[in-house]
Amino acid sequence: MFLKILAIFSLLVGLAFSQSAVVRVGKYPDKERIVLQLDKQVDYRVFTLENPKRLVVDIMEAVSVKLPSGLNARVGKHPWGTRVVIERDFVQVKAFSLKDPFRVVLDVYMAGGHKREEEEELLAILEPNLIRVIRNTEVDKEGKKLVGESKGGRLITQKRVVVVDAGHGGHDPGAIGFMGIREKDVVLAIAKKLARYLEEDGRFKVILTRRDDTFVPLQERALIALRNRADLFISIHADAHPQKLPEARGTTIYAISSEAAQKKRQQIISNNSYASLVFGREDIPSSAKVVLADLAMDVTLNESVVLGGKLARRLSKDLNRDVSFRGIKRAGFAVLKTPGIPSLLVEVGFMTNPKEVLMMSDEEFQQNFAMSLYRAIVEYFFPEERRLTLIQGTYGAGE
Numbered sequence: 001m002f003l004k005i006l007a008i009f010s011l012l013v014g015l016a017f018s019q020s021a022v023v024r025v026g027k028y029p030d031k032e033r034i035v036l037q038l039d040k041q042v043d044y045r046v047f048t049l050e051n052p053k054r055l056v057v058d059i060m061e062a063v064s065v066k067l068p069s070g071l072n073a074r075v076g077k078h079p080w081g082t083r084v085v086i087e088r089d090f091v092q093v094k095a096f097s098l099k100d101p102f103r104v105v106l107d108v109y110m111a112g113g114h115k116r117e118e119e120e121e122l123l124a125i126l127e128p129n130l131i132r133v134i135r136n137t138e139v140d141k142e143g144k145k146l147v148g149e150s151k152g153g154r155l156i157t158q159k160r161v162v163v164v165d166a167g168h169g170g171h172d173p174g175a176i177g178f179m180g181i182r183e184k185d186v187v188l189a190i191a192k193k194l195a196r197y198l199e200e201d202g203r204f205k206v207i208l209t210r211r212d213d214t215f216v217p218l219q220e221r222a223l224i225a226l227r228n229r230a231d232l233f234i235s236i237h238a239d240a241h242p243q244k245l246p247e248a249r250g251t252t253i254y255a256i257s258s259e260a261a262q263k264k265r266q267q268i269i270s271n272n273s274y275a276s277l278v279f280g281r282e283d284i285p286s287s288a289k290v291v292l293a294d295l296a297m298d299v300t301l302n303e304s305v306v307l308g309g310k311l312a313r314r315l316s317k318d319l320n321r322d323v324s325f326r327g328i329k330r331a332g333f334a335v336l337k338t339p340g341i342p343s344l345l346v347e348v349g350f351m352t353n354p355k356e357v358l359m360m361s362d363e364e365f366q367q368n369f370a371m372s373l374y375r376a377i378v379e380y381f382f383p384e385e386r387r388l389t390l391i392q393g394t395y396g397a398g399e
């Protein structure tokens, strides 16, 4: 079962030739089935719009679409691809894709209640007002208002809690680079952009350890992740070369070291209040605590390595940038001491390299970097989906 709260998803394919799509409509007693058949798999997303009610299928590439007569629909070309807008009434829409040949299927129901077919991988159930609800997540910082809860509880999916930590802040500027540009400002800008992408996605509850230029102690940052039972902790910094070599460049990703993990394990076992924070309950016998402490640190180590690898691949691919993942070798950062939570620290670039400093303070680079982090996080949490990123400015923007 893949009930996803979002109406945006994709399946990835590389070839970039222009292709065609044929739209068919089938009538059933309980529904109308609209099928877009394509030559190959494509990235796509589906959502609904109101006033009047419309179903929108965005195909993330140039496609020539053949519409059947009798369907009130139109096709629009956009820089990002092709938009098919179908104007019709509905109570509920079930969206999914089928393979061989690749089809995007919309089952349109005029009355609620239906059984789902077994052979399909259900990607989303779209309700009226879905877009409005999704966009509400931008103001819903607490993550309380799940999209799925908005309509009859059909789309309930637990939000993944991601703590985004912008390094330094307040009296601690971090590294200071070319033209007095400060690490704390650069990393906050990237952290906020990442937070926005995650929030707009709708499947994440995002917590920023700081939203402005304030100082937050390192231990407190890890505690924020533990208290919120985070699924992921990501800390954003910028590097300084120890000898201030101006040519040092590239992105480095760190996970907690094994030694630091060992120390944390000891702390969990010996410190009751810390243990209850890690496990979320107080009644754990000391024998179980040892096992659980091992498990928690295993999760942190193993999962961090998985995510770190994804992040490194994604960043070097998207940004054409040298990225090294230092795995769990380097001695621990205090912020990465988050038992049970996969945790990474990303050094975006080098504050000791003037070129890198200018690049990192560039709005577009910050956006691209944050988008790349976002995509890696999505790949990590939803590997079955191979979902494409939101395309900025088109999301819910009507036609």
Ligand SMILES: [Zn+2]
Pocket: 167, 168, 174, 175, 183, 237, 238
């Ligand atoms: Zn730093």
